[in-house]
Amino acid sequence: MGKGRFGDFGGQYIPEILMSELIGLEEAYEKAKQDKHFQEELKGLLNSYAGRPSRLYYAAKMTQDLGGAKVYLKREDLNHTGSHKINNVLGQCLLAKRRGKTRVIAETGAGQHGVATATAAALMGLECEVFMGREDTIRQALNVYRMELLGARVHAVTSGTQTLKDAVNEAMREWAGCMADTHYVLGSVMGPHPFPIMVRDFQAVISAEAREQILESEGRLPAAVVACVGGGSNAAGMFHHFIADEDVRLIGCEAAGLGLDTEHHAATVAAGRIGVFHGMKSLFCQDADGQIAPVYSISAGLDYPGIGPEHAYLHKTGRASYVPVTDEEAVNAFEYLAQTEGIICAIESAHAVAHVMQLAPRLGCEESVIVCLSGRGDKDVAAIARYQGRKIDE
Amino acid sequence: MSRTAQSFAHGKAFIGFITAGDPSIQQTEEYVFAMAEAGADLIELGIPFSDPIAEGPVIQGANVRALAAGTRLRDVFSLVERIRMRTEVPLALMGYLNPLFHYGYEAFFTQCQKVGVDAVIIADLPYEEKAELSDIASRYGVDVISMVAPTSLERVERIAATATGFIYLVSSLGVTGERRTIDTDLEEIIAKIRGVSDVPIAIGFGVHTPDQARELASKADGVIVGSALVRMIADSQEGSLKHEAQEGAPQQEGALQQEGAQEHEAQELAPRREDALSAGIPRQEAFVRGSASAVRQAIGDYVRTMKAALRDC
Numbered sequence: 001m002g003k004g005r006f007g008d009f010g011g012q013y014i015p016e017i018l019m020s021e022l023i024g025l026e027e028a029y030e031k032a033k034q035d036k037h038f039q040e041e042l043k044g045l046l047n048s049y050a051g052r053p054s055r056l057y058y059a060a061k062m063t064q065d066l067g068g069a070k071v072y073l074k075r076e077d078l079n080h081t082g083s084h085k086i087n088n089v090l091g092q093c094l095l096a097k098r099r100g101k102t103r104v105i106a107e108t109g110a111g112q113h114g115v116a117t118a119t120a121a122a123l124m125g126l127e128c129e130v131f132m133g134r135e136d137t138i139r140q141a142l143n144v145y146r147m148e149l150l151g152a153r154v155h156a157v158t159s160g161t162q163t164l165k166d167a168v169n170e171a172m173r174e175w176a177g178c179m180a181d182t183h184y185v186l187g188s189v190m191g192p193h194p195f196p197i198m199v200r201d202f203q204a205v206i207s208a209e210a211r212e213q214i215l216e217s218e219g220r221l222p223a224a225v226v227a228c229v230g231g232g233s234n235a236a237g238m239f240h241h242f243i244a245d246e247d248v249r250l251i252g253c254e255a256a257g258l259g260l261d262t263e264h265h266a267a268t269v270a271a272g273r274i275g276v277f278h279g280m281k282s283l284f285c286q287d288a289d290g291q292i293a294p295v296y297s298i299s300a301g302l303d304y305p306g307i308g309p310e311h312a313y314l315h316k317t318g319r320a321s322y323v324p325v326t327d328e329e330a331v332n333a334f335e336y337l338a339q340t341e342g343i344i345c346a347i348e349s350a351h352a353v354a355h356v357m358q359l360a361p362r363l364g365c366e367e368s369v370i371v372c373l374s375g376r377g378d379k380d381v382a383a384i385a386r387y388q389g390r391k392i393d394e
Numbered sequence: 395m396s397r398t399a400q401s402f403a404h405g406k407a408f409i410g411f412i413t414a415g416d417p418s419i420q421q422t423e424e425y426v427f428a429m430a431e432a433g434a435d436l437i438e439l440g441i442p443f444s445d446p447i448a449e450g451p452v453i454q455g456a457n458v459r460a461l462a463a464g465t466r467l468r469d470v471f472s473l474v475e476r477i478r479m480r481t482e483v484p485l486a487l488m489g490y491l492n493p494l495f496h497y498g499y500e501a502f503f504t505q506c507q508k509v510g511v512d513a514v515i516i517a518d519l520p521y522e523e524k525a526e527l528s529d530i531a532s533r534y535g536v537d538v539i540s541m542v543a544p545t546s547l548e549r550v551e552r553i554a555a556t557a558t559g560f561i562y563l564v565s566s567l568g569v570t571g572e573r574r575t576i577d578t579d580l581e582e583i584i585a586k587i588r589g590v591s592d593v594p595i596a597i598g599f600g601v602h603t604p605d606q607a608r609e610l611a612s613k614a615d616g617v618i619v620g621s622a623l624v625r626m627i628a629d630s631q632e633g634s635l636k637h638e639a640q641e642g643a644p645q646q647e648g649a650l651q652q653e654g655a656q657e658h659e660a661q662e663l664a665p666r667r668e669d670a671l672s673a674g675i676p677r678q679e680a681f682v683r684g685s686a687s688a689v690r691q692a693i694g695d696y697v698r699t700m701k702a703a704l705r706d707c
Contacts, residue, residue, distance in 0.1 A: 003522070011523055012522050012523060013518045013519060013523055014518055014520060015447070015448045015517055015518060015520070016541040016543045016545075016564065017543040017544075017545055017568075018545075019545070019549065020545045020546060020547050020549065160444070165445065169447050172447045173447060173449075173568075173569045176568055176569055177567045178567070179545070179567075274495075275492045275495055275496065276492045276495050277445065277492055278445075278447075279518070286492070286496075288496065289466050289496060289497075290443075290493040290494075290495060290496030291461065291492075291493070292444045292445050292492070
């Protein structure tokens with residue numbers, strides 16, 4: 001059995017052509033993990049460039065309004081480039097440079113990961129090409145231009161459903177031809193080993209900070225930590241240092257789109273089944289024949305038919321639970337947070353906020369919950385306006 | 395000797411690939427016979443998959459057409475069953491792991507044995523994960539073909555040592571699709587394979603001209619051609635679509651200019667359609683049938699040309 005297993009999940013189901021590159025990447029990553037210079041350089045970039053540590057903000061007004069557990073927001077939206085994606089990208093680009101790569105490629109859904117990759121590439125002098133589903137280039141036109149401003153080339157992917165899954169397909173195809181000088185900066189805790197572990201490690205800074213911060217302000221651990229899940233990278237980062245704290249509930253919020261009773265959702269845990277795709281054995285939305293299903297969410301970043309293998313494992317063992325959140329609930333939470341706390345969060349993160357709005361009132365006021373605000377919502381403003389029937393130019 | 399190994403018993407082997415169900419199961423059956431009659435030594439049938447990450451645009455298109463036609467794995471098995479009534483040509487199924495996973499590995503290989511599939515090639519199952527299938531497959535006498543790539547480096551010997559049937563040597567980096575030139579230095583890899591295994595080596599990815607076939611086969615035991623064959627099917631489909639479009643609403647000028655090549659093809663195929671029309675066969679069906687026989691002819695001619703080239707080396 002291949003490496004990188006979480007119980008039954010994970011592995012390296014990838015064309016032979018890419019295997020040696022994955023082995024080289026794993027070796028380089030293991031070495032970098034032990035290397036003080038690498039870790040110091042990364043920490044320096046995270047702090048001085050990306051603006052870490054991110055704040056753990058006590059949302060007093062929201063707490064009062066909901067009436068229950070204290071709500072804390074882990075403000076990944078305040079990072080440079082506006083989301084948690086920068087944590088992973090700085091790590092991978094630094095590693096790519098160490099390995100002598102001169103070019104990086106990436107897939108992107110909402111554009112957050114693409115923008116982060118283009119940013120790190122500009123900073124480190126790497127060439128950058130981003131694959132984005134054509135559908136998403138329309139939904140997130142501003143981010144396309146942002147990436148181009150940063151010097152990246154953006155390819156609109158026209159195959160399949162023209163969304164995130166197809167962008168990953170195209171990036172993998174591209175990588176199979178150019179791995180000698182190119183690193184594929186995978187944006188989530190998915191794909192073949194070592195990506196699920198490496199990306200989780202780079203994102204684990206979120207929970208390392210949050211755990212310390214909550215102990216400082218509350219003197220005790222939270223009742224729950226909550227994060228949205230597409231592939232699952234901000235959730236993996238938010239959960240990691242709380243996994244051993246068995247009393248802390250870990251809750252992932254997946255996109256239920258128009259509802260689980262329709263075909264228009266991306267709720268992999270609720271509606272998916274085990275399968276093998278994009279290099280990993282995990283849970284996927286698929287039909288009875290194992291054809292990957294077209295998925296839907298108002299959020300381009302959660303519009304993915306799979307979930308990282310560690311999440312599949314945390315679900316199977318019951319350590320984490322995953323709840324579906326509809327477009328409507330997410331949009332309500334998006335507006336609620338804007339009006340209650342003056343924070344416009346990403347529509348992805350609003351899925352987690354929506355669940356906390358239900359959860360907090362059910363908990364005692366001596367308890368606390370942390371929700372990961374994985375990104376800021378500037379990119380979503382026009383789309384939410386359209387959703388509410390308002391036509392505005394971006 | 396297994397039927398897979400027999401493919402290499404009559405000189406350099408020509409292996410042809412098409413996707414099952416592209417554009418229909420019935421036509422795939424005809425194209426398989428066309429290849430077998432023309433002397434193909436082994437035929438690979440693609441199991442359609444929604445997300446074929448190792449394929450270039452030509453074979454991606456075949457997957458889209460086959461799925462649009464409703465092709466399921468059970469249809470592929472009944473296709474093989476019908477093929478086996480008429481020919482003993484060695485057959486391999488090629489695809490991605492997920493459809494097999496859902497069919498159930500045990501059920502999948504039971505069916506393979508029952509209908510006469512000799513080997514499987516799984517694009518997303520490298521050596522490190524091969525244990526997923528190898529035990530079950532060997533119980534049913536089906537070879538799981540090992541792939542070796544120019545990037546396999548020190549893993550080549552390990553892969554080759556456990557290979558059965560034949561070794562699929564990937565000619566060059568990237569995805570499937572015709573390449574103008576193949577300049578990878580394959581000699582070193584082939585020498586490494588030969589050092590640990592006498593399993594035949596077939597080279598695929600990018601091969602489409604007789605010269606390439608001759609050149610590559612001189613270093614190995616055979617060549618694999620996919621995209622060049624699938625393109626013949628794809629062109630006939632675009633030709634028929636084009637024809638429909640011309641009969642229907644007028645297209646934008648830009649689009650017409652862009653598709654100049656296909657327009658030419660549609661005109662070439664048109665007389666066949668006229669013949670069929672006069673025989674009183676409904677229009678659209680007649681056109682598709684005409685195009686299918688043209689494709690069958692083209693596939694047969696192509697395989698004969700490639701076989702002739704391989705005889706010289």
